[in-house]
Amino acid sequence: MAVFKGTLREFNDYVGPLARNIVANMARKLKAHTTCREKGCNKRKPLEAAHIKGKDRPTIIATILSDYKIDHDLYEVDLEEFKSKFIAQHQPIEDVILPMCKEHHLAYDKKHKIESELPVVIDELVNEEGQNTYTEADLENISSLEFKSLEKAIKKFSISDIKDKISKELNLAKQQISVSNISDSNGLWNFDINKSKFAQDFAFVFYDQKAQTYKISIFEGNSLELSNFGEKNDGQVVRFFVDANYQDKSGFKFSIQ
Ligand SMILES: [Zn+2]
Numbered sequence: 001m002a003v004f005k006g007t008l009r010e011f012n013d014y015v016g017p018l019a020r021n022i023v024a025n026m027a028r029k030l031k032a033h034t035t036c037r038e039k040g041c042n043k044r045k046p047l048e049a050a051h052i053k054g055k056d057r058p059t060i061i062a063t064i065l066s067d068y069k070i071d072h073d074l075y076e077v078d079l080e081e082f083k084s085k086f087i088a089q090h091q092p093i094e095d096v097i098l099p100m101c102k103e104h105h106l107a108y109d110k111k112h113k114i115e116s117e118l119p120v121v122i123d124e125l126v127n128e129e130g131q132n133t134y135t136e137a138d139l140e141n142i143s144s145l146e147f148k149s150l151e152k153a154i155k156k157f158s159i160s161d162i163k164d165k166i167s168k169e170l171n172l173a174k175q176q177i178s179v180s181n182i183s184d185s186n187g188l189w190n191f192d193i194n195k196s197k198f199a200q201d202f203a204f205v206f207y208d209q210k211a212q213t214y215k216i217s218i219f220e221g222n223s224l225e226l227s228n229f230g231e232k233n234d235g236q237v238v239r240f241f242v243d244a245n246y247q248d249k250s251g252f253k254f255s256i257q
């Protein structure tokens with residue numbers, strides 16, 4: 001789904017780091033990369049991913065990009081497609097990449113007249129003894145956790161945007177507005193609201209995060225019969241579980257604005 005559209009320079013600036021990252025990830029999986037591949041060189045850190053002659057990164061990228069040229073210096077690239085073609089061009093990785101120290105990488109490139117490319121360091125997560133400081137599973141796990149935090153942060157922002165908007169529209173203080181997503185666990189809108197808030201005007205906001213739409217139900221101060229609803233924290237907090245028909249577990253039906 002992701003599509004890049006822009007000039008060669010822009011492609012290089014934005015997609016170049018992704019390409020280098022792919023090479024680093026693939027090269028990390030090379031089993032025996034503990035020392036530089038140059039005969040007699042025992043240097044083990046840092047090691048760069050030297051592209052073997054004829055398989056340098058700019059050539060690989062240019063070959064793939066030629067299919068996506070839509071105008072003079074304008075490219076439109078399906079990034080998923082680019083990624084899988086780029087990976088395919090690096091398989092098997094031992095035929096494309098030589099782990100080398102900086103000195104021997106430069107010497108290799110010079111000898112074979114390989115054009116300059118930004119170095120890709122393949123052992124930045126390796127300690128002095130040459131052991132990985134993270135396993136592949138660790139890295140995958142961390143990366144999925146990072147994505148989850150991003151999703152969570154985005155959700156927070158959309159809820160705070162909605163609150164801002166409704167607060168202005170209804171001229172209601174933000175602490176008198178409660179926004180709920182549809183819960184992943186029970187499929188209902190869940191609200192836990194401090195009882196004291198219902199002494200003043202209060203707005204429930206039923207947010208459908210998939211459709212990105214919401215409905216509002218407003219109550220004047222002291223107009224809601226709280227004893228009908230569930231409670232927690234010794235009755236300090238009133239709990240609401242609201243279904244798609246805006247009906248609470250207790251049977252109470254919210255009237256929507
Ligand atoms: Zn090189």
Ligand SMILES: [Zn+2]
Nearest residue numbers: 036041101104
């Ligand atoms: Zn070396």
